Amino acid sequence: xxxxxxxxxxPVTARTLRRRREEEATEAPPGGEFSLYEFALPDGxxxxxxxxxxxxxxxxxxxxxxxxxxxxxxxxxxxxxxxxGLVEQLxxxxxxxxxxxPFAALRSWPHVLDRAGKLGEDEDRPANVFQPDSRYVYQxxxxxxxxxxxxxxxxxxxxxxxxxxxxxxxxxHMIDWHDDGGAGWVTFSPGYYNTNGPWGEYHATTIxxxxxxxxxxxxxxxxxxxxxxxxxxxVGDHVGYAGYRAYDDGWNGGAYWQHMGYPGxxxxxxxxxxVGSAVxxxxxxxxxxxxxxxxxxxxxxxxxxxSGGPVWGWWGSEPWPRVVGVQSAEAGTPGPTTSGDxxxxxxxxxxxxxxxxxxxxx
Numbered sequence: 001x002x003x004x005x006x007x008x009x010x011p012v013t014a015r016t017l018r019r020r021r022e023e024e025a026t027e028a029p030p031g032g033e034f035s036l037y038e039f040a041l042p043d044g045x046x047x048x049x050x051x052x053x054x055x056x057x058x059x060x061x062x063x064x065x066x067x068x069x070x071x072x073x074x075x076x077x078x079x080x081x082x083x084x085g086l087v088e089q090l091x092x093x094x095x096x097x098x099x100x101x102p103f104a105a106l107r108s109w110p111h112v113l114d115r116a117g118k119l120g121e122d123e124d125r126p127a128n129v130f131q132p133d134s135r136y137v138y139q140x141x142x143x144x145x146x147x148x149x150x151x152x153x154x155x156x157x158x159x160x161x162x163x164x165x166x167x168x169x170x171x172x173h174m175i176d177w178h179d180d181g182g183a184g185w186v187t188f189s190p191g192y193y194n195t196n197g198p199w200g201e202y203h204a205t206t207i208x209x210x211x212x213x214x215x216x217x218x219x220x221x222x223x224x225x226x227x228x229x230x231x232x233x234x235v236g237d238h239v240g241y242a243g244y245r246a247y248d249d250g251w252n253g254g255a256y257w258q259h260m261g262y263p264g265x266x267x268x269x270x271x272x273x274x275v276g277s278a279v280x281x282x283x284x285x286x287x288x289x290x291x292x293x294x295x296x297x298x299x300x301x302x303x304x305x306x307s308g309g310p311v312w313g314w315w316g317s318e319p320w321p322r323v324v325g326v327q328s329a330e331a332g333t334p335g336p337t338t339s340g341d342x343x344x345x346x347x348x349x350x351x352x353x354x355x356x357x358x359x360x361x362x
Contacts, residue, residue, distance in 0.1 A: 022107050047060065074205055076182050078205070082291075084290040096351065098241055100143045105143065106143050110142075113136070113271075138272060138273070141191050148260045151186060152186075155186070158269075158309070159272075161323065162190060163242055164236055167357045169326060173214060185204070188204070199238050204232075222286075223288075226326040226350055245315070251280065257277075258312055260309050264305040275301060288349070292349055293350070294344075297343055302330060310327075
């Protein structure tokens with residue numbers, strides 16, 4: 001964990017990343033157990049794993065005749081809302097290192113496959129494509145692409161990325177916020193592709209946030225439209241995790257960024273898509289509990305399902321990318337100005353959130 005100087009050099013460009021040489025893993029991957037599917041059944045019901053002659057497994061449930069009542073393992077989550085007092089002891093931490101496992105190959109450009117409600121007057125929605133569509137579908141289990149995954153739960157389906165040993169970053173508007181202060185269940189699968197995650201499923205037990213976002217998004221909600229999910233098991237130990245760096249508006253206009261998500265229009269949220277030369281066009285500040293969040297306007301191609309997906313850049317020869325924001329919203333009416341752009345959420349408040357999560361939920 002380090003504190004940055006006043007100004008940080010811009011990240012490397014997409015052209016440089018394309019020329020960067022791949023690095024092989026230096027160790028064999030360790031063995032382990034990965035949970036493919038978890039659920040809870042009422043008392044009195046039972047299950048059996050059945051294997052047929054084709055080698056196909058089925059989970060067979062025996063019930064008392066009134067159907068199977070399957071529940072997620074953590075149906076209701078604890079929510080911790082951050083405030084000024086909770087993060088004062090952290091100081092002004094504006095960057096965090098990532099972790100590339102020695103058993104994961106490094107590739108700075110993924111293995112690309114192909115190209116791929118009524119709102120209030122001042123509210124935005126997730127999200128929009130500005131033709132021609134610049135997204136590509138990819139399948140890649142090298143680092144860091146393995147740390148991006150599909151998020152689903154009581155609040156819907158979207159995207160997320162691992163940002164710590166037990167920590168997954170996603171959008172606040174993806175969460176099913178309860179009136180009593182809790183939230184509905186959330187599941188994450190890193191490297192998810194066509195119904196399968198190579199490292200199985202992980203379940204959130206706690207949600208850390210600054211501000212809850214629901215429905216149409218105001219600028220304040222977009223600037224803080226991110227949460228950290230504390231997972232039930234150390235997902236980052238298996239797949240690695242990204243670093244973080246607070247965004248500097250001096251980087252506006254540069255094609256430095258990569259964004260990934262699980263779009264509904266291209267893949268039915270079943271395969272990830274990639275934008276490789278993303279640009280942040282504008283920024284504006286919002287404040288909650290003494291923390292500064294950013295609305296990061298952009299014209300990169302985003303649709304529903306990208307919500308919660310990271311935007312990150314690479315600095316020098318570092319072996320991990322650094323997240324600067326999370327996909328949040330689109331304009332109600334798309335257009336070429338800041339009133340018609342798509343929007344990431346980010347800022348120093350995102351750094352404080354990830355720092356707090358890593359420090360207090362190891």
